[in-house]
Amino acid sequence: MRALTVRPGHAATPSPQEIDEPTPAAGELLVRGLALGVCGTDREIARGEYGQAPGGRDRLVLGHESLGRVERAPDGSGFGAGDLVAGVVRRPDPEPCGACAHGEFDMCRNGRYEERGIKGRDGYGSEMWSVEADYAVRIDPGLGLAGVLMEPTSVVAKAWEQIERVGARAWFEPRRALVTGAGPIGLLAALLGRQRGLDVHVLDRVADGAKPEAVRALGATYHSGDAADVVSALRPDVVVEATGAGPVVFDCVSGTAAYGIVCLTGVSPVGRRLTVDAGQVNREIVLENDAVVGSVNANLRHYRQAADALAKADVDWLHRLLTRKVPLERAGEAFEQRPDDDIKTVIMLDPDAA
Template sequence: MRAVTVSPRGPGSLRLVEDWPEPAAEEGAILVEALAVGVCGTDQDIIAGERGDAPPDQERLVIGHESLGRVLEDPTGTLRRGDLVAAIVRHPDPVPCPNCAVDEWDMCRNGLYTEHGISGLPGFARDRWRVQPKFAVPLDATLARVGTLLEPTSVVAKAWEQIERFGQRARWDPRTVLVTGAGPIGLLAALLATQRGLTVHVLDRNTTGPKPGMVRALGASYHTGSVNELDFQPDVLVECTGSPTVVLDSMCKVGPNGIVCLTGMSSGGRTIDFDAGALNGTLVLENKVVFGSVTGNRRHWEQSVAALTRADHSWLDSLITHRIPMSDFTTAYEVSDEKIKVVLDLTA
């Protein structure tokens, strides 16, 4: 079968292998025919050789962690043949740590977790894959065109769950949300904010293209420029760019008792001149919360299914700006400002 692979930590090693082995039985009892796999910045980092680890005793890693497939066989009876399914990316560590022991592998404390298509487990950019019932998430047939959005939605579902938990430390009546960055994570964070009945603002550097219209289609406001130029203080700020300047400005911008959730990843290696003392003062005196959030456990994936099912499916479909056939796989991994979400179609 076909598989998109890399030699981890080896830039320029992206290859389509035509005779990749069938998925091993120990990967899981449920055999799945791959339909599509989403592409994100993590894939770009792996292709660039900046991260990624192959499974034990293997030299190459099958990439792709935003999965969508159709069940071919499930001897456990958990799913039926033909059901749509996605696979949870992170698996708990083998020790396990206290969090992994209670299925909160998204909060692993010792870093020994594995992740499909990223670290220690084969990904889903292959014709067939297997999954354990515990990590198989069924989707309604109505999500067939947009099911690859389940993984990124699980990231923001977890973020919103934690935001709401932090908010319960005192009387909390949030009204205004600012999302920085209108990539897939930012747009999905805005979607979940509108589903909560909040007034939503999205800040991005793009002045043209599909992003402004997609934000307005949610009933949200679209802004360009800097965080400091905005004339309001949000109650909640979801930072999705990873830009060091935007991260620091976001901590200062959020209002008293405000909550800042960081979902973007900074590359590091850059220093900027910043008044850390002033930031410390505003965080303390105004009771602000700043926290990071990444990946999700099964609860968050199930929340994602509910959120996507409630959403306007035509809006979700427009979020996927490029659908690339497997025969043209390299195009899917090319970086372009014209792209929002790219999906590699394994049926083409």
């Protein structure tokens, strides 16, 4: 079968290679790969900046944003042939820290976790793959190809859970949310905000095209102006920051309403310096009881929350996020620089899945 493989630490355009089909272990599902979402982490691995192959090997099967159809499932697993599924990315440390031992492996303290398609385990970028039944999540069949959005939706489901847990330290009835960045994470964060009944605003650089159209179709408000001006005018109760751009981060942190919560989901590049009035930022956070929290990855609970959120969403809206579909034989195109109005690129492992 064909799989999308890379040599971590070596910059090269990923391309399909022939590898052996998987032999599921006891308790595992055998899954036919349908599609694979591509994100910034995948591009970093392709550039040789990140990633780790399984022990004793120099190649890694890429892919952590999965969509597949069950071919065979063990008795009593709760799955059956034909089910649409996604595979969970992270696995806890085999000698777990306290967080991993309690099922919160997205909060691993010692960093010895493994991640499929990223760190120490092959990913889901192959025509067939296997996954432990306990780390598979069923997808509403009505979603079709949009089920490939499960993994990024799990990330924002966790972010919203973190926001609500922080807010619960006192009375918390947010009305207005700002999402910075209209990529997949930002738009899915906006979706979950709208599902919570909030007045959602989305800020991004582009002025027209697929991103503002998707925001407006969601019933949210789109902005493309200066971040400081937008934040100052809105005074949001909640910010989901999905750009990782330093100036935007600090504009958000210093511009919320009282008791504002900023959840950082974008990873900032290192080596870029920014001059800020740290005293003023500190003063506002303290005197307004604001909170800033970072959030990354997801555990099983968040995948299930994501499955529920996607099942409730407008399917046509979800499909409009899939702006580029690339066949497996041309997978390298998925790693090329994208135009600003592109949202989600998907590699088609099965051409009939479209």
